Amino acid sequence: MKLLTLFIIIGIALVGYSLMLEPFTDIDLFMQKYTAMGPGQSDEFFAMRQELLSPKYRIQDIGLSIFLTSALLAVSLKLGKGTIKSPNGKLWLVSLGVALPLITVAGFVFDLIQGMYRYEFPHWADSLGIPLMGVPIQLGILFFWSMAHLGLVKNFNSKSLNTAISLKLNPWLIVVALITLLLVGLMLFEGAYWYAVPGAMWLYYYLSIGASRMASSAPNKSMDTKLAAKKAREWALRNTEKHEYEYPGSDSIYKAVDGIIDSGDSFEMDDLLFLLAFDNEDEIVLEKIEEEPSLAWNLSEAGLTHKCADARWQIGVLLGRLGGERAIEYLSRLCRDSDEYVRRRALLALRDHDRKITEKVAIDWLVSEHEYSRMVALDTLVYIESDYSSAAIEKLRDDQSEVVQTRLEKLREGA
Numbered sequence: 001m002k003l004l005t006l007f008i009i010i011g012i013a014l015v016g017y018s019l020m021l022e023p024f025t026d027i028d029l030f031m032q033k034y035t036a037m038g039p040g041q042s043d044e045f046f047a048m049r050q051e052l053l054s055p056k057y058r059i060q061d062i063g064l065s066i067f068l069t070s071a072l073l074a075v076s077l078k079l080g081k082g083t084i085k086s087p088n089g090k091l092w093l094v095s096l097g098v099a100l101p102l103i104t105v106a107g108f109v110f111d112l113i114q115g116m117y118r119y120e121f122p123h124w125a126d127s128l129g130i131p132l133m134g135v136p137i138q139l140g141i142l143f144f145w146s147m148a149h150l151g152l153v154k155n156f157n158s159k160s161l162n163t164a165i166s167l168k169l170n171p172w173l174i175v176v177a178l179i180t181l182l183l184v185g186l187m188l189f190e191g192a193y194w195y196a197v198p199g200a201m202w203l204y205y206y207l208s209i210g211a212s213r214m215a216s217s218a219p220n221k222s223m224d225t226k227l228a229a230k231k232a233r234e235w236a237l238r239n240t241e242k243h244e245y246e247y248p249g250s251d252s253i254y255k256a257v258d259g260i261i262d263s264g265d266s267f268e269m270d271d272l273l274f275l276l277a278f279d280n281e282d283e284i285v286l287e288k289i290e291e292e293p294s295l296a297w298n299l300s301e302a303g304l305t306h307k308c309a310d311a312r313w314q315i316g317v318l319l320g321r322l323g324g325e326r327a328i329e330y331l332s333r334l335c336r337d338s339d340e341y342v343r344r345r346a347l348l349a350l351r352d353h354d355r356k357i358t359e360k361v362a363i364d365w366l367v368s369e370h371e372y373s374r375m376v377a378l379d380t381l382v383y384i385e386s387d388y389s390s391a392a393i394e395k396l397r398d399d400q401s402e403v404v405q406t407r408l409e410k411l412r413e414g415a
Contacts, residue, residue, distance in 0.1 A: 082293025
């Protein structure tokens, strides 16, 4: 997202710079020569325009192409919480299919009108009227093309477009998507955003259709997750004296989680939260979920109030790795959790993201009844280099807890 933000800034900067330029190196000379020309001098007009044309339009078009493409990607990733997903439901996908011909034709008309204002063709050449006459035909062909591809849809549920990136995809969709991708790249290189943006939307449309087909042909991985959770629960009930890391079926848990991540299938959130809690000592499930930001955020929202503390503290760790304003908000809530260990892990995650909130929580915890909370509060104030750290050390100097005194001793040694 930071890279996209940088590209958005670059695009705006280029557009801003282009606005300070004149379209021609000598506008008066251009208009003088242009008005002296007439029918039959089209070649002379184009040569004269090319000679006097400044880089204004080129810079402007490249800037707008970078800005619009980056902004669309940023919005798509934001809506998909870290990934780009297909439309959710039949209505949205059909609406996109209907809108695409209109958007594409609008880009064509925009190109013609813009060309007129930019003097891309002389007034005596009928470069506007004849192409506009073909617009209804274009619209009809594109509409038929779009609706025909809707016939390839097999599932209208929202899926990650990553599932469509496979050689197992319908060969026709592979060819169409690759050609579209190539054309979008060429249009972006030329700065023709009025064609590149509709092209990118067509690509999204094809990949959404592809994702629906791949999801329908693949076995539903949610059953693997449910089965893995069921077996782990049964083992835990039979082996109350053992630790979770001794469970012999860990591989089936990791395979089930991988299946959910790779397929994008729907699943019972409680099953995944249970597997997260069950794997709390190895934290492999946590690491796998972290690799899929969309899933990570959905799980975090559901896990904030989960009944199992081993799930909630790992949500705190996960939020610390995700970062951002939403993570800070959720971590602040976990710092008030009913479980002391959950609160502690949340504060340790929070201190890398918001110094002000961290400092306030840590100062409050210096008088906590829990010795580990007091120890972490002291450690945190030193970690964030709080102005209150010296006072905290003095406050806890005579603390009766061995845990706190051990930490104080390490601080004195410069640990």
